[in-house]
Amino acid sequence: MRNLYKYLIYVSLATFTCINSSFARDPVGAATLKENPNLPVDYVWILICAFLVMFMQAGFAMLESGFCRAKNVTNIIAKNLIDFCLGSIIFFAFGYALMMGDDWHGLIGTTGWFMFGEYYDVSKYLNMFWMLVFCATSATIVSGAVAERLKFGAYLIYTLVVTGIIYPIYGHWAWGGGWLSKIPLGLGFLDFAGSGVVHALGGFVGLAGALVLGPRYGKYKNGVPQAIPGHSVSLAALGVLILWFGWFGFNPGSTYSAHHLKISIVALNTNLAAAAGGISALLISYFNTGKWDITMALNGVIAGLVAITASCAWVEGWAAILIGFIAGGLMYFSVRLLDSAGIDDPVGAVSVHGICGLWGLLTVGIFADGTYGVYSVEPPYAVGLLYGGGWGQFLAQLVGLVVLFIWAFGAGYVLFKVMDRLFGIRVSPEEELKGLDIYEHGVPAYPDFYSKV
Amino acid sequence: MRNLYKYLIYVSLATFTCINSSFARDPVGAATLKENPNLPVDYVWILICAFLVMFMQAGFAMLESGFCRAKNVTNIIAKNLIDFCLGSIIFFAFGYALMMGDDWHGLIGTTGWFMFGEYYDVSKYLNMFWMLVFCATSATIVSGAVAERLKFGAYLIYTLVVTGIIYPIYGHWAWGGGWLSKIPLGLGFLDFAGSGVVHALGGFVGLAGALVLGPRYGKYKNGVPQAIPGHSVSLAALGVLILWFGWFGFNPGSTYSAHHLKISIVALNTNLAAAAGGISALLISYFNTGKWDITMALNGVIAGLVAITASCAWVEGWAAILIGFIAGGLMYFSVRLLDSAGIDDPVGAVSVHGICGLWGLLTVGIFADGTYGVYSVEPPYAVGLLYGGGWGQFLAQLVGLVVLFIWAFGAGYVLFKVMDRLFGIRVSPEEELKGLDIYEHGVPAYPDFYSKV
């Protein structure tokens, strides 16, 4: 009887199992430890950093809901929650294999479906968990750009496609041993913790979504963009501070080893860029409007964090400050540009994650100081323009950047356009006016308070 | 003079000291380190996981207050805060000794009161801290089930009894070397991180409280249960995401060693079950009501987490998904059942922690895959029904489950009933109508906003 159950479950998944290549299998962990007794501190480091990255989900949920109107808070939170839920399962089942499985002509991975068979191994589960929380971060970025008007059902389908296909494929090219990591320029395309792979990808899929959807009702009056303030500065600020905190898992953890003492430099650089991004965005907005616009400072912090993500292990402290400072400014002007171009991005996700993500990719080619390799403390080290590395690394970054934009925006555009044709992805005008919370979810976010909108 | 002070303080506690058995004493820590130079990474692992578990207090406070009405927010937060404060002191003074002290006939522990004398030791303080944050988690669960109508004074007494007696005694039976851990079935009753010891115990004490209190005013109209929506979906969601984050301390940390590389599997399983629980609860509610009910998805995530807590070190990833998925459904139908049975549990604590906690206990007997022992990477390993382990482990789980329900519900019922007879545990109808915040605490939660209730 017990064997029957087991048999049925196994057979139902056998399609995937059969193509999993042979691999070390150690679900107990004792053999792996025996082979490398120094692993516990690396496991502790990677896991705790992964927990911090997972916690960024709370940061995004608070930031995005703070920047939305009260009538759409349940909806934006539902999207943030469910993309992590759904993404976790999908990435476990398909995404990870596509991204990190055995390489097939530099294009996709092909093994590890459902972590079955030989993949039931402590190291594999560790790597899967690590990759999963990064994938989820990328997916959740898009919810901000399409906020307050995208149907919930469409968002579910979007989640499946991004975490199952769009993200893993580019991830394979850059991180899974695919072709971008091997282009013969510098050390190949480099993106330490994912300015591009995670953030810019999410940002430009979001841009596609915002374009297909069109602006929210009331965003433009006679073509002039109107400010639509979010419902809670305190929640938005909480979100940013949680993200800042979580980013210390994102960046330093990406050494994927506690034996790279470089983690201290990565941590400090991350902090400096965030701080500089906040300052520059605040100052620029002050000089432009005469007000200390905290919402800009909040997005400036994230802009700095996004930008330093690609280069944090390869640059000095002063460079981190400069990178963050420039990111804050880029974000500010990008927000204005998109606004006047008629693209409505309620939380600024495209500017913060997309534009500053690209800037981050370039910084590796400019500021890399020749003290760290490709996730290795051994030479060869990455060297940028300012340190005598020549144009090689810069060009590698440029290639990765262009490919990223085309892939993310292109695939995103096709996805949203196809869905729109098939069933329409935008809620009805009446629903948009009264808020998505009641129509889609039946649950207003703040039923005890009198609300203006 | 200085000796006089010292003398007085010591004598006042001497009653407890004298019965503390002889034990290793090393408040400096140098001797312990010398004996085992690999300990630092274990200490780091256990402590940081303990910090994460402590942070779950913030998760519960936000989740429960989000699910309450604005007029009772100060009260629910006060209860969440003070049960951790009071519980910390009581468990330090009594609970730990009762739970983890030298065993007396399999029933209670008898040494370690106030961590005095020989207990002043780095390892003992570590274990105490670890056990303390788990005890506090259990205690705080009850506040949700009795929300919006229990007197604050009664809650103080409840806290004393749960953290000083009810929790430690069952904890001793299961984790402190007591009789349940030694029943000759399978490897004895197993509860890896506390689906039963922590969650179901809290859940069924809460059920007793909810029963003795009766439903809130307005919960039933002509016997038909009415939805009483919470005041803030954003706070509730924040609470759930904090809990999800904190659970990565709760479950992986329960190996109590970083040298068990199994921690990676525990972490991923925890995440998968949470995700699956959220999805199943969302889908079920959608198919039943046509709305994407995010409050159900939020509780579904916690349901998945509770269920996987008992078995997370013993199961494969696909099983974790299945366990979480079933938990989400169990939670959904249990909430409906309790509602129609006239039991008013404002935040769903009984269903989430009680019912899914029991389900979690059973899953060990079903899905344990024979790759982990009793907090050990050495055999014998736990094996469930599906992996050829036979009914032994399943029956052990069933015994522990039944004993747990009887103990938690029974002791809880006696506690609340006795208090009710002595001084009445429910606030006055007027107070309930106008909210507990002003009457009990003199502090409305949101004095600057116009509120509907």
Added chain:
Amino acid sequence: MRNLYKYLIYVSLATFTCINSSFARDPVGAATLKENPNLPVDYVWILICAFLVMFMQAGFAMLESGFCRAKNVTNIIAKNLIDFCLGSIIFFAFGYALMMGDDWHGLIGTTGWFMFGEYYDVSKYLNMFWMLVFCATSATIVSGAVAERLKFGAYLIYTLVVTGIIYPIYGHWAWGGGWLSKIPLGLGFLDFAGSGVVHALGGFVGLAGALVLGPRYGKYKNGVPQAIPGHSVSLAALGVLILWFGWFGFNPGSTYSAHHLKISIVALNTNLAAAAGGISALLISYFNTGKWDITMALNGVIAGLVAITASCAWVEGWAAILIGFIAGGLMYFSVRLLDSAGIDDPVGAVSVHGICGLWGLLTVGIFADGTYGVYSVEPPYAVGLLYGGGWGQFLAQLVGLVVLFIWAFGAGYVLFKVMDRLFGIRVSPEEELKGLDIYEHGVPAYPDFYSKV
């Protein structure tokens, strides 16, 4: 060309570089690891604890905004965010060198400006990051005491001075090898994690600010202090729980080594003092007013945490409880005293951080139990009055305490007074009445809700 860029950047900072003393330089980290292969676990410990300390910024932001009125929430959050941003850059550029650089006559440090040249080293970046998050904690405390009336521009200047001069100089005296750490009494002035260096310093600079500013409009009617309730108990509670969580980085991390197993004792002591502080403040307020005043309990928790910060590595568990319990009471009566003395401290920062910080310094001289040295598990150990240590350590603490008060309050007073003379540091009465959010920032915190103030 590339060399030109590099040259220009270097020259622009050369003023600082030239005075940096020769020092180990290892930006790769490989040499440092080779010298001490046990470092990874210490790096992991210190970094993660630093992340937790950084997260306390979110705690302060939520606690202080919760205790402010809705009309000033954007402002208090802007201050909390920007002091961390600005402080990070300033401390990196100047503060760290002044505090931890090579000692000059026991008064100031003189090397390490901008972490340049020889300071580009994994250990130096680690230490800088650690010191930076502590500095930022101290700076942010002041925002609470001067809340709801200080101009934002003045706060920017204050931040520069505190993180660049006031904090680093006292920090050098106590922690950077300066004269206080070497006074020939006991083991010299001891402040384990900064009851004084961080908290009391922030508290008394805040007192100076509150004095120079004067009370808020409406705080006193005919000389009788009026309660001005904060706008959100739930945010305030969230802030306290985040702080409690972050404090587990603050205190245990201050061993600056995972090889001191004492970290377990530090963690438990921290928790016990927090719990006891919350209980004592709640009980005292109940006996005084008949209400369970949760805002007092929240501040009581912080009071206990502040007090144990100086002594947590040197005392037993029972002493930690006593220290926290007394701190809760001290805080309560100090709040009342300041209120009746006409000093308006909106969030109680002076009482919580200032008064309880001083109490914390004294506790080292009283309760130190002779089991830990100066950040060392090797003798000599600190011994307080109750353990036969005599008055030496107590007097050392007293000296440090008096010097701290004079320095913090004096420097703070001069700073705020000079700014007030130069340009006036208080917002206009109209702005104060209508709230700082719209005037200073152009962004109301909660535009969707109807507000009473």
